[in-house]
Every structure is written in C-alpha cells, then in structure tokens.
Amino acid sequence: MRLSRYFLPILKETPSDAQIASHRLMLRAGMIRQASAGIYSWLPLGYKVLRRIEQIVHEEQQRAGHIPLLMPTIQSADLWRESGRYDDYGQEMLRIRDRHDRDMLYGPTNEELITDIFRSHVQSYKDLPLTLYHIQWKFRDEVRPRFGVMRGREFLMKDGYNFDLTKEDALHSYNRHLVSYLRTYERMGLQAIPMRADSGPIGGDDTHEFLVLADTGESEVFYDSQITDLKFGDRAIDYDSHDACRAVLEEFTSRYARTDETHDEAEFAKVPEERRRTARGIEVGQIFYFGTKYSEPMGATVLGPDGTRSPVHMGSHGIGVSRLVGALIEANHDDKGIIWPEEVAPFQIGIVNLKQGDTDADAACEGLYQGLKSRGLDPLYDDREERAGAKFATMDLVGCPWRITVGPRGLKNGVVELTSRRTGESEEMSPEAALDRCAQIFAGV
C-alpha cells in the first residue's frame, strides 16, 4: 500500500481519554475511533490487524477439527427464558424490543442458540463428537467500559461449543481446546498462560483462563515462574488422541498458576519461594466444561448405542479476538509506538523514501515495493512529501516489524538499510539482497 493513497489518520498528540498504552497507541496510529462509550469503529489499519488475528484463530480452530458457522447477533429472549438465564444475566445484557413488542437481545454469548441448533438437528450418538464455533460480535453492557478495545461493550469473540456423549469425551474436548489455544496464542507471538479460574455466569465445573502478562492487566495473577519457560512450539499433535491432549494439559497446568479469584495462599506457599511470582494479566480466552447445564433444561439429547436417550455433555470456549489487538500492543510496544509480531503485523515491511522526488530514490523504492509484493509480502510504502523524521516517526508508531530505508546517500553506494523495529538494529545491503532477506524473514509466517 502506498501511504499517500491509504487512509491512516495518525495523531501526533495523545487523546486525553486514553489511559493505557494500547488504547493510546491504537488511537494515535489511526486504528480505531470511538463511536460511543466502549464502542469503536475499526479504521483500516486496525481492521487489518483484527482480520489477521481472526484468520489465525480460524486456522487453528479448523486444525483442531472444529467446524465454523455463523449465528446472529440479535437473539430472541425465548431461548434465554428456556435456559433460565434471561432473568439471571442482569443489566449486562442489552435488551431490545422489536416492532411487534417481542423481547429480543443483543447476544452476550451463544450457548442457547447453539444448543437450539444442535437439538433440532442431532439425534444420534453417531453424530458425536461435534464442536461448532463462530467468530461474531457480542455485546455486554458494561457499567464502565474502559481501556479502549480491551474492555469495550461491543467486542469480537470466537466462541465454540462442544457436544459429546460422555463426560470423558467432553473432557477430551476441553483438553483439545486447551492445546489448540496454546498454539493459537503462540502463533500470534503471545505467551498466554492457562490459569485455573472462576466460572462466572457461564457456570460449570472445570475452567481455565488464558492470561497474557502485562502491567496493565485487570487481574492479579500468581504463578510458578517455571511456567513461563514452557513453549508449545511447533510440535505435531494428534487432536483426536485423548492421551496426547491430556499430556499437554498436564504439562501446562501442573504448576501453580491462578488468578486472584481462585488464588490459594497455602497452595502457593508450596512453590519454592524464588519461583513465586505475582503479576498482572490480561484475560484473552477461557475454556469451560459445564456438562449438561444447558442440554438438560433445553432438551439437547441423543440416543446412545444402547437405545437410551441422554443429555449431551457440553463445554464452551472463547477467545477475545478484538481484545487480543489491545493485549498484543500491551505486550509489544515502546515509547515510540507499536512493535507488531511478524505474524499479525498489518503491514510487514515499511519502505521509507528519504527524498521523495529524487529520481534514484523514487525508482529504488518503486522497485522494492513491487518486489516485495511479487514475493507475496504486504509492504507499506511511505511515498508522502514528508521529511525523513516524520516518516520514521510514522513507521515507528504504526509498528511495521521491518523497515527498508532508501535515500540518495546510500544509493550512491548501491545500498539500502534494513532495520528491525524490535531491536533497532540496521544492516546495509543491496536492494535485491533486502528483498531476499524480507522473503526469508517472513517465509515461516
């Protein structure tokens, strides 16, 4: 993309409403614009990141064998009356009345809808196991939205629901989700630690939250420092294998890691003192096993091999897609701006033309721009009539992980400069070599 033709309304000054880094930087980098309290428009740059994250979530869900669908944002209150949650959910649920005076609501989650779909189409154990998910906007009418997209009222979330014949199968679904979540977050360049959590209004017995460590996190967390050394990496795993998934779960949850909701001082004291850590964390996902909590009242049953009908065992699993944009920035920024991990960067490489209008510089930039695109990369070419300093500041702010700097001075010696946003280290090389290096850097992404 040529910056001169893009829509990137960056701000030089910090809007006074923004308190934390991600909110401030998202506004400054022209990623979002507040529409009303806790509700945001996603401007082109922010939308691009949101889509990258969404794409990774989709790929990893399907890798684990989960099936995508799409349910509506507006739901009928009737289903919620059936599950008993219409009255339980409280003020957080945005209630709407349509022209026929029917009670509707903007869905804060989708257990009721999915259970309704399941019960009307699935009657046999032969159709199990089944895990359906979607990525859809939700609305929770928070009393006090804050921190930009980290705690908005409208948010994009992946929510998935597993249906299994037995508790044992459902627990495998739970474990499988934990494994696939580990992979998902790691692919985004994030470390998210599974911690034992509280089940809240979803209800249920087993639940883990995934937390990204960050000073601005909303929860206080307590953990054994060994846990941050764990990496899922690119190990191959058979998602259908109960044993394999359980082994990963045990590996990642055997050490102490809890949020303040479930924190137990006595248990924590058993961790060697030098490994005890207290920090803050941002919740970016949660998995639940809740058995027959919805299937029983809503009549989601199947016939088993023995001919008897029984309610299915369920769980639900969420990833806060829009919140992840904020969490990623909280975990990846400096005083100059955002530092995107390669996997989610809105633009992978920035090209800075130091002297717009200079024949050699223009031609070299053009060649790099086309060359990167033909290698399947997504560059942002700053071709504006701006001074060098302004262009550098813009690139640093929007956080392209790599930058190619092109100026007449370097071109006299046949070189351009390739700079890592993260380390700040630069290397001079020919334009052709820069193209090859970029292709190599992003080959695995």
Next chain:
RNA sequence: CGGGCUAUAGCGCAGUCUGGUAGCGCGUUCGUCUGGGGGACGAAAGGUCGUGAGUUCGAAUCUCGCUAGCCCGACCA
C-alpha cells in the same frame, strides 16, 4: 451502581473565579527555502464555546435542567 470530574477549531489546551466582539500549540491548505529522526519563513482556512431554559443592556463566563464522555471503586471476557 456509589464517589469525583470534564465538555471551547480535527487533536491537546488557555480563557470561566472578577460577564463586555474567542485565543495558543499541533494538524490542515497555498508559496518559498529545505531534505538521514516529527525543519524554517510567509500567507490562509477552520469554532451557533455539548444542549435547553433563565438572570442581564450584554453570557464561553452566573443559575437551573438535560445529554455525552472520562477517572476511582464495586462488576466484568
């Protein structure tokens, strides 16, 4: 939902106490010089001062209502 605060140009702010023709910085437009980390000079555009009522000869400024937004707490993915 308790407590505190704010609303003046696209953004950040001053002006309000003490009523008298609305200002600064950044950004934007045009021109010239510049050109390796938000450059300089010159010119210009841009505001019914959140909204409604009241007091007054006169209201951004004083009074009351309303709306929106922010912060702390409780709550929450």
